[in-house]
Amino acid sequence: MFRIFIALILIAGPAFARERVQIAGLADPVVIGEASLGVIGITAYDARLYTPNGAPFDWASPMALELDYKRGFSAQDLLRGTETEIRRIEGDTNDIPTVISLLSTCFYAVEDGDSYIAVGNSSDQIDLWRNGTQTCTVTYPDIRKRFLSIWLSDDSRFTSLSRKLRGL
Structure with missing residues (x-):
């Protein structure tokens, strides 16, 4: 009986994740890459990148990134980390304070088992969802x-994770 239960969980898990991404607004989501981020043996989150029908990664196409957290972070930690990484990648562009201000309402604290999904159906918009509830557009x-x-x-910062997520 226990083996049947485990088998059902293993089968239902990916279907449930796909359904969450579909509810969040990405049509026909299929995972094209997945990876875990861990530092010094501590996993922060598991990540999956979805595209419609499993199309190859392309910045010009719709996509959704799902992060399943394995440890807790405060909302401020998430926002501060976002700002740090955008600045590191882009340099100090003049509009970063505006971008961070727009993102500031999106983040809530996470614990082990929580998830965030970022859906980008167009280049100029993202929708963020936490545990199945939309937090912002x-x-x-x-x-x-x-x-x-x-x-x-x-x-x-983690190029190996990036390449795995993009299916490379």
Whole structure:
């Protein structure tokens, strides 16, 4: 009986994740890459990148990034980390305070088991969802690439994670 239960969980897990991403607004989501971020043996989160019908990664196309947290972070930690990484990737562009201000309403504290999904159906908009509830919509020029570059750019802090997520 226990083996049947485990088998059902293993089968239902990916379907449930796909459903969450579909509810968040990405049509026909299929995982094209996944990776875990861990530092010194401590996993921070598992990440999956979805595209419609499993299309190859392309900055010009819709996508969704799902992060399943394995440890807790405060909302301030998430926002501060976002700002740090955008500045590191882009340099000190004049509009970073505006971008961070727009993102400031998106983040809530996370604990082990919580998830965030960032859906970018267009280059100028992202929708963030925490545990199945939408936390914000940010509309700003090129916001999809600017935000998701933290995980998906060749200039990401963790290039191996970035390449795995992009299916490379």
